[in-house]
Amino acid sequence: MSNQHAESSVKGYVVGFIASLILTIVPFYYASTQSLSQAATYSILFGCAIVQVIVHFIYFLHMEVKTEEGRWNFISLFFSAIVVLIVIGGSIWIMWNLNINMAM
Template identity: 70%
Template sequence: MSQQHADSGVQDYVKGFIASLILTIIPFYFVATQSLPDTITYVLMFGCAIVQLLVHLVYFLHMEIRTEDGQWNMISLVFTALVVFIVIAGSIWIMWNLNVNMMM
Protein backbone atom coordinates (compact mmCIF):
# COMPACT_ATOMS: atom_id res chain seq x y z
CA MET A 1 0.00 0.00 0.00
CA SER A 2 1.43 3.36 -0.97
CA GLN A 3 1.83 6.20 1.53
CA GLN A 4 -0.54 8.44 -0.42
CA HIS A 5 -3.29 5.79 -0.38
CA ALA A 6 -2.81 5.25 3.36
CA ASP A 7 -3.06 9.01 4.01
CA SER A 8 -6.30 9.26 2.05
CA GLY A 9 -7.69 6.35 4.11
CA VAL A 10 -6.89 8.15 7.36
CA GLN A 11 -8.40 11.35 5.98
CA ASP A 12 -11.59 9.47 5.11
CA TYR A 13 -11.82 8.10 8.65
CA VAL A 14 -11.30 11.57 10.10
CA LYS A 15 -13.98 13.04 7.80
CA GLY A 16 -16.39 10.28 8.81
CA PHE A 17 -15.63 10.77 12.50
CA ILE A 18 -16.19 14.54 12.32
CA ALA A 19 -19.41 14.09 10.36
CA SER A 20 -20.60 11.53 12.92
CA LEU A 21 -19.83 13.90 15.78
CA ILE A 22 -21.75 16.74 14.12
CA LEU A 23 -24.69 14.48 13.32
CA THR A 24 -24.78 13.37 16.96
CA ILE A 25 -24.38 16.82 18.55
CA ILE A 26 -27.16 18.47 16.50
CA PRO A 27 -30.03 16.25 17.76
CA PHE A 28 -28.65 16.21 21.32
CA TYR A 29 -28.60 20.02 21.36
CA PHE A 30 -32.18 20.42 20.16
CA VAL A 31 -33.50 17.73 22.50
CA ALA A 32 -31.66 19.17 25.51
CA THR A 33 -32.69 22.78 24.86
CA GLN A 34 -36.22 21.96 23.63
CA SER A 35 -35.96 25.04 21.40
CA LEU A 36 -37.99 23.47 18.58
CA PRO A 37 -41.48 21.96 18.61
CA ASP A 38 -41.58 18.22 19.33
CA THR A 39 -42.57 17.24 15.78
CA ILE A 40 -39.70 19.17 14.21
CA THR A 41 -37.29 17.74 16.79
CA TYR A 42 -38.40 14.19 15.93
CA VAL A 43 -37.98 14.84 12.20
CA LEU A 44 -34.53 16.36 12.83
CA MET A 45 -33.49 13.35 14.92
CA PHE A 46 -34.72 10.90 12.28
CA GLY A 47 -33.03 12.85 9.47
CA CYS A 48 -29.71 13.02 11.31
CA ALA A 49 -29.94 9.29 12.06
CA ILE A 50 -30.45 8.44 8.38
CA VAL A 51 -27.59 10.68 7.27
CA GLN A 52 -25.36 9.24 10.01
CA LEU A 53 -26.21 5.73 8.83
CA LEU A 54 -25.07 6.68 5.33
CA VAL A 55 -21.88 8.27 6.70
CA HIS A 56 -21.05 5.07 8.57
CA LEU A 57 -21.75 2.92 5.52
CA VAL A 58 -19.54 5.01 3.25
CA TYR A 59 -16.66 6.09 5.49
CA PHE A 60 -16.32 3.19 7.93
CA LEU A 61 -17.80 0.14 6.20
CA HIS A 62 -16.61 1.21 2.71
CA MET A 63 -19.92 0.33 1.03
CA GLU A 64 -19.49 1.39 -2.57
CA ILE A 65 -21.70 0.67 -5.55
CA ARG A 66 -19.09 1.54 -8.17
CA THR A 67 -16.97 -1.60 -7.83
CA GLU A 68 -18.00 -5.20 -8.44
CA ASP A 69 -17.50 -6.00 -4.75
CA GLY A 70 -19.60 -2.96 -3.89
CA GLN A 71 -22.59 -4.47 -5.68
CA TRP A 72 -22.38 -7.58 -3.51
CA ASN A 73 -21.98 -5.39 -0.44
CA MET A 74 -25.17 -3.55 -1.35
CA ILE A 75 -27.07 -6.79 -1.98
CA SER A 76 -26.05 -8.13 1.42
CA LEU A 77 -27.00 -4.81 3.05
CA VAL A 78 -30.47 -4.89 1.47
CA PHE A 79 -30.93 -8.52 2.54
CA THR A 80 -29.90 -7.68 6.12
CA ALA A 81 -32.29 -4.70 6.20
CA LEU A 82 -35.10 -6.95 4.94
CA VAL A 83 -34.46 -9.57 7.63
CA VAL A 84 -34.30 -6.89 10.36
CA PHE A 85 -37.57 -5.39 9.10
CA ILE A 86 -39.26 -8.81 9.14
CA VAL A 87 -38.06 -9.50 12.70
CA ILE A 88 -39.18 -6.08 14.01
CA ALA A 89 -42.52 -6.09 12.18
CA GLY A 90 -43.21 -9.68 13.28
CA SER A 91 -42.37 -8.87 16.90
CA ILE A 92 -44.67 -5.84 16.90
CA TRP A 93 -47.44 -7.86 15.27
CA ILE A 94 -47.11 -10.65 17.86
CA MET A 95 -47.07 -8.20 20.79
CA TRP A 96 -50.11 -6.33 19.43
CA ASN A 97 -51.99 -9.59 18.83
CA LEU A 98 -51.19 -10.84 22.35
CA ASN A 99 -52.28 -7.51 23.84
CA VAL A 100 -55.61 -7.57 21.99
CA ASN A 101 -56.36 -11.22 22.79
CA MET A 102 -55.19 -11.22 26.42
CA MET A 103 -56.96 -8.05 27.58
CA MET A 104 -60.46 -8.53 28.93
Protein backbone atom coordinates in the same frame (compact mmCIF):
# COMPACT_ATOMS: atom_id res chain seq x y z
CA MET B 1 -0.82 -0.77 0.37
CA SER B 2 0.69 2.37 -1.06
CA ASN B 3 1.34 5.53 0.93
CA GLN B 4 -1.23 7.47 -1.14
CA HIS B 5 -3.92 4.91 -0.31
CA ALA B 6 -3.09 5.15 3.42
CA GLU B 7 -3.32 8.95 3.34
CA SER B 8 -6.65 8.94 1.54
CA SER B 9 -7.92 6.37 4.01
CA VAL B 10 -6.92 8.54 6.97
CA LYS B 11 -8.47 11.57 5.28
CA GLY B 12 -11.71 9.63 4.79
CA TYR B 13 -11.77 8.56 8.43
CA VAL B 14 -11.18 12.15 9.59
CA VAL B 15 -13.96 13.47 7.33
CA GLY B 16 -16.30 10.73 8.55
CA PHE B 17 -15.42 11.43 12.18
CA ILE B 18 -16.02 15.17 11.84
CA ALA B 19 -19.31 14.58 10.02
CA SER B 20 -20.40 12.11 12.71
CA LEU B 21 -19.43 14.57 15.43
CA ILE B 22 -21.50 17.35 13.82
CA LEU B 23 -24.44 14.99 13.24
CA THR B 24 -24.32 14.08 16.95
CA ILE B 25 -23.89 17.57 18.38
CA VAL B 26 -26.72 19.19 16.38
CA PRO B 27 -29.54 16.95 17.71
CA PHE B 28 -28.13 17.12 21.25
CA TYR B 29 -28.12 20.91 21.08
CA TYR B 30 -31.73 21.16 19.92
CA ALA B 31 -32.91 18.50 22.35
CA SER B 32 -31.19 20.09 25.35
CA THR B 33 -32.12 23.72 24.60
CA GLN B 34 -35.69 22.91 23.48
CA SER B 35 -35.50 25.97 21.21
CA LEU B 36 -37.66 24.35 18.53
CA SER B 37 -41.04 22.69 18.67
CA GLN B 38 -41.19 19.03 19.61
CA ALA B 39 -42.05 17.98 16.04
CA ALA B 40 -39.14 19.99 14.59
CA THR B 41 -36.75 18.55 17.18
CA TYR B 42 -37.86 15.01 16.34
CA SER B 43 -37.48 15.76 12.63
CA ILE B 44 -33.93 17.03 13.13
CA LEU B 45 -33.10 14.05 15.35
CA PHE B 46 -34.47 11.55 12.82
CA GLY B 47 -32.86 13.31 9.84
CA CYS B 48 -29.45 13.49 11.49
CA ALA B 49 -29.71 9.82 12.48
CA ILE B 50 -30.42 8.74 8.90
CA VAL B 51 -27.59 10.89 7.54
CA GLN B 52 -25.24 9.56 10.21
CA VAL B 53 -26.03 5.96 9.24
CA ILE B 54 -25.19 6.84 5.64
CA VAL B 55 -21.94 8.55 6.73
CA HIS B 56 -20.94 5.47 8.72
CA PHE B 57 -21.69 3.18 5.78
CA ILE B 58 -19.63 5.29 3.37
CA TYR B 59 -16.66 6.42 5.46
CA PHE B 60 -16.21 3.64 8.01
CA LEU B 61 -17.69 0.51 6.42
CA HIS B 62 -16.65 1.51 2.88
CA MET B 63 -20.01 0.54 1.41
CA GLU B 64 -19.71 1.88 -2.11
CA VAL B 65 -21.57 0.64 -5.15
CA LYS B 66 -18.82 1.60 -7.62
CA THR B 67 -16.97 -1.69 -7.27
CA GLU B 68 -18.27 -5.22 -7.72
CA GLU B 69 -17.45 -6.15 -4.12
CA GLY B 70 -19.16 -3.00 -2.86
CA ARG B 71 -22.32 -3.82 -4.80
CA TRP B 72 -22.46 -7.31 -3.28
CA ASN B 73 -21.88 -5.85 0.18
CA PHE B 74 -24.75 -3.42 -0.38
CA ILE B 75 -27.05 -6.18 -1.66
CA SER B 76 -26.26 -8.37 1.37
CA LEU B 77 -26.86 -5.42 3.71
CA PHE B 78 -30.20 -4.72 2.02
CA PHE B 79 -31.23 -8.39 2.26
CA SER B 80 -30.23 -8.51 5.93
CA ALA B 81 -32.25 -5.36 6.66
CA ILE B 82 -35.33 -6.88 4.98
CA VAL B 83 -34.98 -10.09 7.02
CA VAL B 84 -34.59 -8.12 10.27
CA LEU B 85 -37.65 -5.96 9.45
CA ILE B 86 -39.71 -9.09 8.68
CA VAL B 87 -38.66 -10.71 11.98
CA ILE B 88 -39.39 -7.57 14.02
CA GLY B 89 -42.67 -6.88 12.21
CA GLY B 90 -43.79 -10.50 12.56
CA SER B 91 -42.91 -10.54 16.26
CA ILE B 92 -44.88 -7.34 16.90
CA TRP B 93 -47.81 -8.72 14.92
CA ILE B 94 -47.79 -11.97 16.90
CA MET B 95 -47.53 -10.15 20.25
CA TRP B 96 -50.33 -7.75 19.24
CA ASN B 97 -52.64 -10.61 18.28
CA LEU B 98 -51.78 -12.52 21.47
CA ASN B 99 -52.55 -9.43 23.53
CA ILE B 100 -55.90 -8.89 21.77
CA ASN B 101 -56.95 -12.56 21.97
CA MET B 102 -55.82 -13.12 25.58
CA ALA B 103 -57.37 -9.95 27.04
CA MET B 104 -60.84 -11.03 28.13
